[in-house]
């Protein structure tokens with residue numbers, strides 16, 4: 001079953017259109033307050049938009065508000081534009097959607113098996129059939145041995161596995177995962193992630209996450225949301241290999257500055273001209289090497305060719321390519337940005353020096369020599385050869 005969704009909700013500044021294929025997992029990522037949870041709530045029937053429409057396969061989940069709901073911000077054609085039929089709204093249990101949230105929300109007075117059987121029972125299955133179904137899905141999540149326990153007797157990871165079995169037991173056509181690993185500790189999350197990888201393989205699913213590892217392991221495609229809008233989307237590896245938004249760049253571990261293309265430079269509004277190398281088809285490999293710290297970076301990723309002067313373009317470079325100086329270096333054909341250090345944090349063997357949107361990785365020895373603290377005024381310097389320029 002494929003999903004087509006469009007919704008506008010003024011109170012939350014949301015105007016988003018997404019589609020998910022019948023056997024596809026899409027990761028929705030974005031900063032806090034971007035609208036990810038609001039989108040999930042609308043899809044699952046817990047929140048009503050001012051306008052919009054969603055279909056799952058040939059079923060209409062909702063059709064609300066004026067037929068001319070504004071889809072323009074997404075740039076995507078959508079059937080909601082032509083919607084003329086009467087309003088409709090399926091309640092959450094009629095939607096054929098399974099939801100796994102951060103909190104497992106199990107019924108405390110029911111056993112694990114009864115919790116999982118609850119969905120099939122609500123769908124009209126007999127007690128025995130519902131219990132058989134519960135056992136099957138508990139088996140899928142490696143939790144059969146927990147059947148007779150009460151939720152209070154489960155660890156956080158076990159409870160989340162049971163909640164996943166409960167979501168699957170209704171045999172949903174669409175599975176929604178809203179930060180399913182967020183409440184788990186670092187030792188438990190990998191197990192659930194591997195389990196989800198297996199479970200999601202042949203499904204239509206959406207996962208909201210702050211963890212790029214979830215997008216890499218679980219998703220075919222990534223959608224970046226900001227301020228209630230979809231600002232970037234594409235195959236996970238492609239988005240991380242050549243990010244266009246600062247948020248995607250931060251996920252990929254790259255610095256990204258955008259502006260108008262002029263020759264081999266990008267004229268950025270706040271950092272001036274950034275000189276680099278135009279990404280050509282031969283340059284794809286070069287760009288792939290920039291994000292070497294990003295496991296998603298693919299040497300085979302297809303890059304568009306850089307386009308004409310005046311068109312919007314992006315300059316990308318790795319924090320490891322940035323040198324930090326206390327004085328502006330003289331006479332060198334390099335990019336030099338006067339910045340103020342905002343944060344210092346350990347990053348593997350290096351120290352990551354953050355200055356607003358830009359980052360540099362320096363050795364602890366260099367850090368000691370420079371004597372950096374938050375508030376230090378420094379110069380970030382990067383060679384043109386280390387900067388990839390490609391169309392925005």
Ligand SMILES: Nc1ncnc2c1ncn2[C@@H]1O[C@H](COP(=O)(O)OP(=O)(O)OP(=O)(O)O)[C@@H](O)[C@H]1O
Nearest residue numbers: 011012013030031032033034035036037038039225
């Ligand atoms: N119950 C609510 N009532 C009114 N506005 C809300 C409510 N919940 C969220 N908002 C607002 O809606 C916008 C989108 O919030 P939402 O929770 O959907 O974002 P998010 O991307 O899920 O954020 P986070 O990553 O922090 O969970 C924000 O401006 C937020 O302040």
